[in-house]
Structure formats: structure tokens, C-alpha cells
Amino acid sequence: MKNIIINFSLVTALLASCSPATEKKVENTASTAVKKDAVPTSGQIENHISKADIPADFSVLVPIDLLNRKSTNTYEKYGIEFSGNCYSCDLASLSITNDKMVWTNVCDENDTFKINGFSFSIEENKTILKTSERTYILTQIDKAPVYELLVEGQKLQLNNKRISRYFTTKKTLPHFKEHDCGDFEG
Template sequence: MKNIIINFSVMIALLASCSPATEKKVDKKADSTEVKVNAIPAPSPENNTVLKSYIPVDLSTLVPIDVLNTKSTDVYEKYGIEFSGNCYSCDLASLSITKDTMIWTNVCDENDTFKIDDFSYSTEGSKTIVKTSERTYIITQIDKAPIYELVVEGKKLELNNKRVSRYFTTKKALSLFKEHDCGDFEG
């Protein structure tokens, strides 16, 4: 009987010593799973940071255009230069945005500029958002041509002798449009 009690005690001791070790192994797996779960969301903010530091190259050479033929389905006939603002009154502004500078320039006088250095920006798909203390500029690529639409929110943007257009294209793509220059106008 003494042997039975001793053997039974040893078995209970062995079972008791094995159970917590098994639980500890399970806990370690749970801990490692928790670490993996915590590590997965961490790259998301880094991806957002990468997006925030990206300004599309096209935004460095934007020239103003206007809707000329609303019924046209051909983007190169639908949009083109606004004759009055580019050729007659010369009061439109071109736009250049790089990672540290936003410059509005009169289309007829490259020395007539308005420069903004203090801004932040982010890119979300085809939309680039530039924020200053007074306004938010939302530049959306609305066609692959490339055609960009500008929406300015906040305090009214008043530039001396530089009128802001609603639509822009790149300087390089301007020649593709049906009406892309002032022709023989001498106004």
C-alpha cells in the first residue's frame, strides 16, 4: 500500500509539473501571436508617411486651361487655352508645386510670381492635397491626358495680376490640345 501511495504521489507530481509547463508554452505562443498582431499595423503609418512625401512630378509644370467645348468627348478638343487670360489680358497664373515650394506665375511674365514655402501635402490616389495656414488646395487628376482640376478651400486666394484657373495641364501636354497657343494674336 505504501508503494501505491508513493507511485500515486509521483504520478500526481509529474502531472502537476507538466501542466504548468504546457500552459507556459501556450502562453508563449499567445505572446508571439500578440507580437505579430502588433507588428502588422505598424507598417501602415510608415506607408502613409511615404505617401505624404510624394508630390507628382507633373505638378511642377502646370499651365492653365479651360473647357472650350463641353459637348466634345475628345479631351484634347474639350479643353484648351483660355484665349482672353492667356493672350489678351494675360492675367492667368501657371502653377508649380515641388516638395518645398509652391509658385504661382503670371503666364505672360515669368518674373511676376507669388511663392509659398510653408505648406504640408499628402497624396491619395489621383488627388494631391496641399495645406497652408490659410487654405487647402485640392488638385485632382481628372483625366489621363493629363487634366487636373484645382479646388481652393479656405480664405479667398487673391493674387495680384494672376487669376487662378480651375483646370490645368502640364506644359509638355499643352501642345496636344486643339487650341494650345494664341496663334497670330497681337493684342
């Protein structure tokens, strides 16, 4: 009788271990583990996209100013601002690469202000950069290229670095109308 009970217990245990309910639990656990390993977190996706999608032109944006509102020629309508480049020397150029924005005084490349970590999106002709304090909207308003910058949120105060409303790329800058500082003694 004792052998029959032991054999019956073993058969019951063996059948219980092979039941469909147990197999489903094992499959669910395995599939969950695979999903966690295969799908990156949203932060990883965002960082990967932002590094790949930042326009190369944004690596060096230089400030320009609206000189002749009525001109239809972009290179005469916008140009290098005399005051910020010659007199007060307080304009800031902008560099956006990977996860960093750098504001640099146009007269002193060692005078910088860095903003690390931001998210961004591109919508048609707008690039929107977001930090916890501000939103920077760069809108391409001309194919030359000319970008208009709008800063929303907390006021950005940079010592000796004034932010222009308009920017262009460094390689395009020579095409714009230029005010020569000449022998200016300001």
C-alpha cells in the first residue's frame, strides 16, 4: 500500500509539472524578459534621435541683424550688426551639437556659456530645443539660410553675450552686407 501511495504521488507531481497552466507561466516570464532586453527606454531613443537629427548647419550660427526691411535681396536685407561687432562687442554666436548649446562672445572665443542636456524636435522649418527653464525656437525664415530665434520661458541672462534675433551659418556670412569696423575707436 505504501508503494502505491508513493507511485501515485510521483505520477501526480509529474502530471502537475506538465500541465498547460505551468507552461503558460514559463512562456510569459520568458517573453517579458525578451521584451525588456529588446526595447530601449524612451530616453535612449530620444538621445539617439537627437544626436542623429541635429542639422549640421547649427554647429556654428553667427548673429546678423535686419538692416533694410524693404529689400528683396536677402543678402542686403540682413547683415552684420555694426554695434555688436565693433562698438560694444557683446553679440553671441550659437553652436548646437549633440546634447550641448554653447553661446560664445563674437570678440572673445574663450567667453562662453554652455547649456548641457536638452530635448528637441523638428517641425517643418522650425527646430524646437527645450531645457527645463526655456524653449528655444529656431525658425528658418529664408533659404539663404536665415534663422530667427525666439526664446520662451525664463529670461536668459548672459554676461557680455547679447542674443541676436537673427542668425546665419558661418559659411554663408561672407555673402551678407557687411559694415566695416575700419578705424573705429569706440
